Amino acid sequence: MPVTIRDVAKEAGVSTSTVSKVLNxxxxxxxxxxxxxxxxxxKLHYTPNARAVSFAKGAxxxxxxxxxxxxxxxxxxxxxxxxxxxxRRTLADxxxxxxxxxxxDTPGPQEYLTGLIVNGIADGILIHGSCSFPQLARLLTENRFPHIHIGHPGPGSRMCWIDTNNGLAGQFAAQHMLECGYEKVAFIGERKTDHISTQRLNGFLGGMYDYGYRIPDEYIRYTDSTREDACRxxxxxxxxxxxxxxxxxENNMLALGVVKALREKQLHIPDETAFLTFDSYPYSSIIxxxxxxxxxDVYDLGVQAAEMLLRKLKNPSLLVQTYTTLPVLRQGQSTAPIH
Known part of the structure; x- marks a missing residue:
């Protein structure tokens, strides 16, 4: 059997925590x-493992x-x-x-998360925006637990966060449409309550306004996030x-509905009606x-989030609240300059 830190402690006549402290x-x-x-x-030919070395550090x-x-x-x-x-790639490296x-699925999710923090299961946490809850900011900040929230948690938050700039992505969309010569541009988004959709819409409206174009209210449409509603x-x-x-x-699912409607109207894309969407995944390859x-590049967003958390582990007082990963235009066949 392999020699353990307990064997070393017994041989030296000390506690396992003392052995770990000596190793560190x-x-x-x-x-x-x-x-x-x-x-x-x-004497025992003991080789310390990573867990033993990190034990005394509380890591x-x-x-x-x-x-x-x-x-x-x-x-x-x-x-x-x-x-x-x-x-995962960044942390593994x-x-x-x-x-x-x-x-x-309980009324008090903060109790579960508190247990993970108090029991020392991990050195830090990354929170995807899909799993946020109202008490989260207070729980993390009061426990001074290293964290990065992936997605903007809302104005005035004390949490550390990192996000993509969806408003800037909307501005990129407006700029591309105007460069192609499209002045009458509509926007089909998700529900009014969808945060990302709202950011992209506001960026688009602001980008058009900067060039002197005001989008009429009837050109802005909200959906129930389905292809069928986008078609309607x-x-x-x-x-x-x-x-x-x-x-x-606003996304690929809605783009599928838009294309369906344009084909039903027998409109040629992009000569008669053009369209643009956000994100090259998951459905853009079949449109x-x-x-x-x-x-x-949301993979890069994950890389940046992990790197920020690692910095936070080294410097607990570091406040991280930033946008990262610039949008990129990928030219397809659904838009083209008007001749």
Missing amino acids: NWSSISPGTCDRVHEAIK SHNILFLSSLKKEEAYRNPHMFDILCGV NGYTLMLTDLP QTHQLLSLPVPPRAIIC DPIPTVIDI
Whole structure:
């Protein structure tokens, strides 16, 4: 059987915590005790593992990733898994393991999370925006627990957070449409309560306004986030006395509905009606024609979130509240300059 830290402690006549402190060069341990521990290590041919070395530091070298993990979550929130992959790669490169967890379906989810923090399961936590709750900021800040919230938690929050700039992505969309010569541009988004959709809409409206264009209210459409509703909203837009020349779709699902409506109206894309969508995943590869996309590398968002948390572990007083990962225009066949 392999020699354990308990064997060393027994041989040296000390506690396992003392052995761990000696391994981590604590100055509070007397020279005589250190000598006995090192003699026991040499006699037993003990090789300390990572857990033993980190024990005295109070470090688990484990990071929690808190996210919604309900059935069919991959379809409702596909980008979360790209973020998770970026996080895991970065943590692995720095000697950390990753523990994926969800909140239980109970009235007090903060009690579960408090238990994980108090019991020293992990050195820090990354919280995906899909799993946030009202008491989260207070719980993390009062416990001074290293954390990064992936997604803007809202104005005035004391939490550390990192997010993509969806407002800037909306501005990129407006700029591209105007560069193509489209002045009458509509926007089809998700529900009014959807945070990302609202950010992208506001960025688009602001970008158009900066160039002297005001988007009429009837050009802004909200949906129940389904392809079918996006198709209905597109038909209504095309039935206006002055229909839009181009349509911005807040996500790929809505873009599928827009394309369906344009085909039912027998409109040629992009010569008669153009469209643009955000994110190159999950459905952009099956949309015909290939859509023009304002894309954000969410894998890189995961990388950046993990790197920020590692910095936070080294400097607990560090306040991280930042946008990262710039949008990128990927030109497709659904928009083209007007000749």
